[in-house]
Amino acid sequence: MRVVFIGAGNLATRLSLAMSRAGMEILQVYSRTAARAEALAGKLGCVWTDALDAVSPDADLYLFALKDTALREVIAGMRPNGGLWAHTAGSMPLSVFAGATERYGVMYPLQTFSVEREVDFKRIPFFLEASSAREEALLKKVAGTLSDDVRPLSSEKRKYLHLAAVFACNFTNHMYALAERILRERGIPGEVLLPLIDETAAKVHELSPERAQTGPAVRYDRNVIDKHLALLRDPDVRDLYERISANIYNLKSEI
């Protein structure tokens, strides 16, 4: 399996390194930013380019790991070839490839990736979609080499999966950031939060998030809520505290 990576960001970096380690041959890395292409190619020991018309036509698989806005442009600028083109984006439909090439698909790994952090691919769910059963089978082989959890999913449903991931990951991480900032301002080391952060995540393996919920909002302990609001000086963060607390209480009332 010879692979060209179109993109050299967080996801491209982690995925290409995992594929390389799993025995797939990464032929080339393309990025519009030469420095990024070069950095990733250096890790992979392959060639790189920042010119779309210099992308090798000889690969079996072209993996597009790009921002949504860049994806359309780059697809439009690629020369047709005989390989399978697949993107890795949660919120872009399969049809973004229609008209540009014959063989295409989507291979969406539900995970947060950073260039500097290794992740265990075995547990990452991969969601696949393709222009034909043959292309889906090929993507299944690739994803199945990396992960034990590979599932088909339509573009329509994948949009919601990506939306849910923003809540479960990006917004969650922002709650960590706000918590750490509150402590930092008082000279308390942020790492005291780690056992709480770990347990909050571990808990939802056993209990649903609704059942796992604790704290002043779910009890609607207005006394504590008002005290907390008075401690928050940033009006945007105070507003978030108020609205998230109300939403926690409302969700509970719905159950």
Add this chain to the structure above:
Amino acid sequence: MRVVFIGAGNLATRLSLAMSRAGMEILQVYSRTAARAEALAGKLGCVWTDALDAVSPDADLYLFALKDTALREVIAGMRPNGGLWAHTAGSMPLSVFAGATERYGVMYPLQTFSVEREVDFKRIPFFLEASSAREEALLKKVAGTLSDDVRPLSSEKRKYLHLAAVFACNFTNHMYALAERILRERGIPGEVLLPLIDETAAKVHELSPERAQTGPAVRYDRNVIDKHLALLRDPDVRDLYERISANIYNLKSEI
């Protein structure tokens, strides 16, 4: 060490069971709700009461694990005795005991507790404060039997610690709940989020939350943000999505 528990909720349950296992003798459980007192006393193999004037005067330590609003009332209703009285509340000051008894303190474990889930106390940070060095030493001995992480902390700072915990735990858990609800409405099993939830928590052991952040908000990818807003039908949740995204982007600009 003979202990009376005042309260029989999530925290009282997990803490009393951990203390009992560590060799401390739980003499009695008090709760205003007889059924709860009885349930916890049953687990501990001790007696219980729902009458404050029937609380045993013979314990070394009285641990108050109650809602903030109940705490003041219950302290006012307790008969004075020679034991050390300590509460476990993040947002109540040490001074809540002043005038009611001579020997008092605070032993605040930074963790989320549910009656039905065991937690590993060894890693839970305990924050202590007391009316004298002697009382603090006694609480340190108790907390140190349970945990490897015991620190002194003033009432003033503890308020902020509790506020930070609401973000890192309760609000985080609510993000999980909203994510799961989005999937449930589309027939996608919520457990596909677990590896993402785990990695999001694990990541901040290595990278600060600011560095760990990924996704459309931190890139300010308006294209994805607008698509996501269009998918959210609940106006309160749509509003949260918009405000949290803006706050993620603003926090990044500040750094």
